Each structure stands twice: as C-alpha cells, then as structure tokens.
Amino acid sequence: MDAVDTTMEKLRAQCLSxxxxxxxxxxxxxxxxxxxxxxxxxxxxxxxxLAELGLVLDAAEMEGVCRRWDxxxxxxxxxxxxxxxxxxxxxxxxxxxxxxAFAKLDRSGDGVVTVDDLRGVYSxxxxxxxxxxxxTEEQVLRHFLDNFDSSEKDGQVTLAEFQDYxxxxxxxxxxxxxxxxxMTSAWRL
Numbered sequence: 597m598d599a600v601d602t603t604m605e606k607l608r609a610q611c612l613s614x615x616x617x618x619x620x621x622x623x624x625x626x627x628x629x630x631x632x633x634x635x636x637x638x639x640x641x642x643x644x645x646l647a648e649l650g651l652v653l654d655a656a657e658m659e660g661v662c663r664r665w666d667x668x669x670x671x672x673x674x675x676x677x678x679x680x681x682x683x684x685x686x687x688x689x690x691x692x693x694x695x696x697a698f699a700k701l702d703r704s705g706d707g708v709v710t711v712d713d714l715r716g717v718y719s720x721x722x723x724x725x726x727x728x729x730x731x732t733e734e735q736v737l738r739h740f741l742d743n744f745d746s747s748e749k750d751g752q753v754t755l756a757e758f759q760d761y762x763x764x765x766x767x768x769x770x771x772x773x774x775x776x777x778x779m780t781s782a783w784r785l
Contacts, residue, residue: 598660599657599660600660600661603653604682607649629645634672635676636672637673638672642661643658661673684766686762689775689776690762690772691759694758694759697758697762697782697783698755701713701718701758709753710752710753711734711737711751715737741753745757
C-alpha cells in the first residue's frame with residue numbers, strides 16, 4: 597500500500613468511526629468548503645478541511661493526495677471523485693444485489709436505464725405531484741432516474757452510475773445482510 601492509500605485509509609477509518617453518516621457528513625463538510633461552487637477544492641481548501649477533521653498531512657502526503665485526484669492537472673480536486681475514493685469498497689454480495697437491481701430496471705438489456713426502461717418497473721401515476729397535475733408521469737420518472745444519474749443529468753443511468761449511487765448507501769450500512777435485505781425489499785428482487 598502506498599502513502600496515498602495509507603492516508604485515504606486513515607481518513608476512511610476516521611469517517612467510519614463517526615457511524616452510519618460518517619462519509620455523508622464528510623461529504624457535506626467538504627461541499628461547504630467549496631465556497632465558489634466549482635465542485636472542486638484547491639490544495640489549501642483540502643488541507644484546511646482535513647486538518648479540521650483531525651487529519652493533518654505533511655507536505656509530501658498532501659502532494660500525493662492531490663496528485664492522485666487532480667485528473668486534469670488544474671491544481672484542484674474533483675470533489676465527487678475524492679469523496680468516492682473515501683467510500684469503502686462494496687463486497688461481492690453487495691455488488692451482486694446492486695447488479696440484480698440494475699438488471700431488473702434495464703428492461704431493454706442495453707446496459708443503460710432510461711425513462712422508457714422505468715415505465716414497466718416504476719409507476720409515477722400515484723405520485724402526489726402527478727395526482728395534483730403539477731407534474732406528468734414522465735417528469736416523475738425522470739426525477740426518479742436523476743437520483744442515480746451522475747452530475748451531468750443525461751437521462752441515462754449506466755451500471756457504473758447505479759453502483760456509484762449504491763456505494764454511498766453501502767458505506768452507511770454495517771453488514772452485508774442488512775444491505776442485501778434493504779435492496780431485496782426496495783427492488784422486490
């Protein structure tokens with residue numbers, strides 16, 4: 597394990613020690629540090645934030661963390677990628693149940709879930725905003741799909757995006773059994 601991985605493991609352990617909302621709380625914390633709304637942090641913002649969380653990094657550790665997640669060489673870190681790296685990896689059992697839920701949604705079998713795929717699995721007709729006439733069923737389905745879509749809401753959810761969403765949920769659940777039961781119930785698997 598290299599120094600950056602060790603640093604991320606320290607931060608991950610610190611997040612998880614805060615309980616079920618540890619990584620979600622850190623995500624909110626880092627989003628508040630992003631004062632300009634750029635969805636990225638510069639080295640100074642990140643270093644101050646980590647120090648506030650009790651993880652003081654020396655210059656070499658900070659440089660390593662920044663170099664690892666500064667994908668475009670801009671001198672800033674994409675906040676979502678950094679937070680994604682903090683999440684513990686999902687077990688095979690969790691990955692399998694997420695894949696099963698995705699397969700249920702992907703009615704066309706093309707590897708992408710769209711509003712058309714959702715129509716046969718999820719009904720928006722009884723949604724309160726449809727009943728009141730405020731939204732159409734199409735809008736409800738699109739809103740539902742947007743929960744799983746990446747930050748560029750394109751109306752198509754890939755397995756990777758779906759897994760990413762559930763990786764965040766997974767980080768807040770202690771056991772595989774609890775996660776699998778939740779997924780099985782939610783998606784009627």
